[in-house]
Structures are given as structure tokens and as C-alpha cells.
Amino acid sequence: MTQTTSADVVIVGTGVVGVVVAEQLLDAGHSVLMLEAGPRVSRAEVVENYRNLPLGLKGSASSSYPPKPWAPHPMPGDDYLQLEGPDSYAQTYIRYAGGSTWHWAGTSWRLTPEDMRLNSLYGVGRDWVFDYDTLDPYYNMAEQKLGICGPSDPALQWPPRPRSAPYPMPPLPFSPGEEKFTRVMKEALGYTNLPVSQARNSGMPYDDRPACCGNNNCVPVCPIGAKYDAATALNRLEAKGAVILSNAVAHRIETGEGNRIEAVHYLDPERQEHRVTGKHFVIACNAIETPKLLLMSADSRNPNGLANSSDQVGRNMMDHPQLGLTLTLDEPYWLGQGPVVNSGIMETSQGDFRAEHAGAYFRMNNFARNRYETFNALATGKVGRALDE
Ligand SMILES: Cc1cc2nc3c(=O)[nH]c(=O)nc-3n(C[C@H](O)[C@H](O)[C@H](O)COP(=O)(O)OP(=O)(O)OC[C@H]3O[C@@H](n4cnc5c(N)ncnc54)[C@H](O)[C@@H]3O)c2cc1C
Ligand code: SF4
Structure with a gap:
């Protein structure tokens, strides 16, 4: 099967932000290609993961979503988020198709x-x-x-x-x-x-x-899908014409003439490189992975990373203390x-x-x-x- 490599709008990330934007674009008649770093899993698979967890991990929000080697995400006690300073940051998110609303409280x-x-x-x-x-x-x-x-x-x-x-x-x-x-x-x-x-x-x-x-x-999963999570929308988006490529880890955004974004490069699980093009791009990888991708995409026109003339990309993130x-x-x-x-x-x-x-x-x-x-x-x-x- 030939792979779609271009669309009116390329969206990176299939979390709640990505899918809500995608649906509005599809409804307005635009073609949409979505890149998703993680795997596409069924609800039954996540529920089965949850059932099989040892007792001590059943209270964990993320343990039912074991990270894939090509798309790691923070897990309790690991060092995926490399922190500086005395304070810990124990928040988690999920790099699976559907993103972090899989385990949100709603x-x-x-x-x-x-x-x-x-x-x-x-x-x-x-x-x-x-x-x-x-x-x-x-x-x-x-x-x-x-x-x-x-x-x-x-x-x-x-x-x-x-x-x-x-x-x-x-x-x-x-x-x-x-x-x-x-x-x-x-x-x-x-x-x-x-x-x-x-x-x-x-x-x-x-x-x-x-x-x-x-x-x-x-939390960690609604077994029947009564709680909104973005995964509940993916089939509907495909029925409306979206192309969703899972296990596709975006690692560089390419700029061209006039400093316009021209393409996104992604790696598959075998670390093979692919390039997709579009007229417009939406980067919806969440509050940590989006700045990371923008900063990783630094080039001769944008030495501090993309969309970063303010030097504020990746700074000032806030969570809600509780x-x-x-x-x-x-x-x-x-x-x-x-x-x-x-x-x-x-x-x-x-x-x-x-x-x-x-x-x-x-x-x-x-x-x-x-x-x-x-x-x-x-x-x-x-x-x-x-x-x-
Ligand atoms: C336990 C828990 C409970 C929560 N409860 C609530 C709540 O009750 N109410 C509330 O408002 N918020 C809650 N939140 C926060 C909420 O879940 C997030 O703010 C929200 O899901 C973020 O949506 P997003 O689309 O920006 O990112 P995400 O949902 O994280 O989606 C980002 C997507 O981008 C993909 N991606 C990342 N990097 C790449 C890449 N390089 N290439 C391709 N794809 C990539 C990811 O795999 C993912 O699919 C909770 C969070 C947690 C952890
Ligand atoms: S059915 Fe209702 S209470 Fe049960 S997990 Fe889903 S949203 Fe929560």
C-alpha cells in the first residue's frame, strides 16, 4: 500500500488538541494527515493491561500504558523527564494514539x-x-x-x-x-x-x-468509553477521511523559503526516516513534547528553535499544585x-x-x-x- 505523505494540514499528535482541530478541518473540507508517535491500541487491550497489573501498581495512572521504546513517556520513578533543581515533577502523560486523556479524570x-x-x-x-x-x-x-x-x-x-x-x-x-x-x-x-x-x-x-x-x-481507563478520551474520536476522524499514521515519531520540522514550515520528518520504530509535506501544520504534542520538538528543529534560520523569537518556548510551564x-x-x-x-x-x-x-x-x-x-x-x-x- 502506498503511504500518504501529503495533506492540506499535517497534525502532529492525536491527543485532545490534535483530534478537535482535525475534526473541524475535516468538516470544513480539508484533507488531514495525523502523525502519532505511539501505538494505536484498543480499549480492550488497555483494560487487559490494567487487569494484569500487580496490586501495587493498580493505583498508578500510567502503568496500564507501558511505553514503547521508540516513543517513551514518563513513568513513576523513571528519569524520562530530566529535572534540574530540588523539586520533583511527578506528572505523567501518555504517548499512545489518543494521548493523555486516556487516563485523565475528565x-x-x-x-x-x-x-x-x-x-x-x-x-x-x-x-x-x-x-x-x-x-x-x-x-x-x-x-x-x-x-x-x-x-x-x-x-x-x-x-x-x-x-x-x-x-x-x-x-x-x-x-x-x-x-x-x-x-x-x-x-x-x-x-x-x-x-x-x-x-x-x-x-x-x-x-x-x-x-x-x-x-x-x-483513572487509569474508562473500560466502556463513557468518559471522553481522544481515542474515542479516532475512528470517526478516519471515517471523515483523516489519515492517521501511528508509531511515527516526529523529530524535525523543516522550514523553507520565507521561513514557512514545509515538512515534518518522522522516524518509524526501525528508525527509518520519512518526510511528510502540507500547506499548514499543527503541532499538538502536549505542553512538554511540543516545545521539545520546536527546540529540536533549530536550523540556520531559527537558531533558537522554531517559533522562538521570544526565547520563551519551553519556559514558564505551570501545573496546578494540589x-x-x-x-x-x-x-x-x-x-x-x-x-x-x-x-x-x-x-x-x-x-x-x-x-x-x-x-x-x-x-x-x-x-x-x-x-x-x-x-x-x-x-x-x-x-x-x-x-x-
Ligand atoms: C492522571 C491525569 C489526570 C488528569 N485529569 C485531568 C482533568 O480531570 N481535567 C483536565 O482538564 N486535565 C486533566 N489532565 C491533563 C490532561 O490530560 C492534559 O492536559 C491533556 O490530555 C493534554 O492534551 P494534549 O492534546 O495537549 O496532549 P496529549 O493528550 O498528551 O497528546 C499529545 C499527543 O502527541 C503525541 N506525540 C507526542 N510527541 C510526539 C512526536 N514527537 N511525534 C508524534 N506524536 C507525538 C502523543 O503520543 C499524544 O498522542 C490529567 C492528566 C493526568 C496525567
Ligand atoms: S463508566 Fe463512568 S465511572 Fe466508570 S470508568 Fe467510565 S466514566 Fe468512570
Whole structure:
């Protein structure tokens, strides 16, 4: 079979960014070629990997996705990300077709208008160069594309304000534990525990994905595909005409006359070099691999790497710092029915205090605790009936 080596638009990366851009281009009648560093795997294969993990690794977000030698990605305890300085950076991502949403939790909050005007409102940081109203239609489009379920009622938003378009699906119900937590928070502290907006199908199929059945396995993988991950879109993109080349690791972007991008070079697993051309290029390899590829593509016209006249490519990356707190309670709370994240407290995220310190969002983790109790029981040597008990 002859390999397609050219298209109107070449997209590097088949994560959520790559596939959302690809679908809009295909719908507008453009030809699309996608390069993907990692393998194309079935959901059943990932679920089987998960089943076969040793107990101690079942809680790991990435262990069900063993990295391929030609497309490594960070794994717990390895040195793929070479860090300088005293702080560790334990974040993971996945270089498989479909990218990192394979193992994401699916929480899909928007920024608020206030978040985008920190300097004007609170005298800290920098304002965005455009305002929330400019971004709003794109949020609506993304929510349609990913199939977000969430509370459209302004009373369940924080800050409480009407949305310009409802979420595509209503929120999922709370687990018994979340209902109880919501009641206690209100009574004891006056806080409202709100339903999370999330990329899951609530009560209805959406985009050929079934409704969430609440089995609480969202991280590392939703076994039925009710949670959006970009892999759920790949067959649809191909049906619309996209060509997806997996196991194709882009390692150089080639510039030509006028410093326009002319081609992307990739290596296959045998380290054979290939070149694909296009009229336009989208580099959607994620916040770490995209800067890496741009910097690796330095040439005589761009000695500091591509798109880097500012010298800021690969700098200033931020993640969201988080603290975890686990409680042992006197009475059963019955967590674990429904998705792993389904509710949270937002009131603590906005206010004039932001001039002094950052806003905080309290996420109620709805993880089933059976797994951890099982580890503890096994660690004490319990087997058979004693383990069941
Ligand atoms: C455990 C976990 C939970 C998370 N939960 C949430 C959440 O609840 N809500 C939220 O908003 N975010 C969450 N995130 C973050 C979210 O998953 C990522 O921000 C998002 O998936 C990034 O999308 P992307 O398309 O930019 O990159 P990716 O999804 O990483 O996709 C990049 C793609 O490019 C490919 N690629 C990389 N290098 C090359 C190359 N050289 N050549 C060809 N292809 C290449 C990769 O294989 C991959 O397919 C979570 C992340 C983790 C790890
Ligand atoms: S709760 Fe189960 S069905 Fe629902 S998104 Fe999570 S893993 Fe999928």
C-alpha cells in the first residue's frame, strides 16, 4: 500500500488538541494527515493491561500504558523527564494514539472572567490579552465536542451567573458519600458542594459513547468509553477521511523559503526516516513534547528553535499544585459509586483575597476505597476468609 505523505494540514499528535482541530478541518473540507508517535491500541487491550497489573501498581495512572521504546513517556520513578533543581515533577502523560486523556479524570471546569483579569482586579500576575466573552463561544464548542455533562443552572455555578449555552448533558447524580459530604459541608461550614462539569455521558449515549455506568475506574481507563478520551474520536476522524499514521515519531520540522514550515520528518520504530509535506501544520504534542520538538528543529534560520523569537518556548510551564487529605470517619460514607471526581467546592476560588493568596478549589475525591483496604489487608498477610472479612 502506498503511504500518504501529503495533506492540506499535517497534525502532529492525536491527543485532545490534535483530534478537535482535525475534526473541524475535516468538516470544513480539508484533507488531514495525523502523525502519532505511539501505538494505536484498543480499549480492550488497555483494560487487559490494567487487569494484569500487580496490586501495587493498580493505583498508578500510567502503568496500564507501558511505553514503547521508540516513543517513551514518563513513568513513576523513571528519569524520562530530566529535572534540574530540588523539586520533583511527578506528572505523567501518555504517548499512545489518543494521548493523555486516556487516563485523565475528565474534570472540565472553565476559567472564570475574574481568572483572566487578575492584574486589573487584584493587582497580581498579568491579565489575558482577550476577555472571557471572546473565549466563551470556543468553550461552548469544546464542551459540545467533548460531550461535557454539568450543571447549567446558575445557582449551581460559582460565581453564580448564567451561561451563554447550556452544557450538552445534565450533571451526574452524587454518590451516597457525596450526598452526605454535601450536607455536612453546608451545615458545618456553609459551603456548597457543587456537581463538577466533566467529560462523561450522563444518562444518555453521546458521540457513540455509552452512558456512564458509575464503575469508578476512570483513572487509569474508562473500560466502556463513557468518559471522553481522544481515542474515542479516532475512528470517526478516519471515517471523515483523516489519515492517521501511528508509531511515527516526529523529530524535525523543516522550514523553507520565507521561513514557512514545509515538512515534518518522522522516524518509524526501525528508525527509518520519512518526510511528510502540507500547506499548514499543527503541532499538538502536549505542553512538554511540543516545545521539545520546536527546540529540536533549530536550523540556520531559527537558531533558537522554531517559533522562538521570544526565547520563551519551553519556559514558564505551570501545573496546578494540589494537596491531598484522607480522612478516616466514624461512620460509613459509601464513596465510589459514579466517577472518581464528581463534586467540589468552588466558593473558595474567587474573592478579593486573591490579592494576597491564590484561590483554592476543594475537590471531593469519590474514589472507592476497597483497593487501599485490600492492600492494607494483604500487607498484614491475610488470605482466604480472613481477607474477605
Ligand atoms: C492522571 C491525569 C489526570 C488528569 N485529569 C485531568 C482533568 O480531570 N481535567 C483536565 O482538564 N486535565 C486533566 N489532565 C491533563 C490532561 O490530560 C492534559 O492536559 C491533556 O490530555 C493534554 O492534551 P494534549 O492534546 O495537549 O496532549 P496529549 O493528550 O498528551 O497528546 C499529545 C499527543 O502527541 C503525541 N506525540 C507526542 N510527541 C510526539 C512526536 N514527537 N511525534 C508524534 N506524536 C507525538 C502523543 O503520543 C499524544 O498522542 C490529567 C492528566 C493526568 C496525567
Ligand atoms: S465511572 Fe466508570 S463508566 Fe463512568 S466514566 Fe468512570 S470508568 Fe467510565
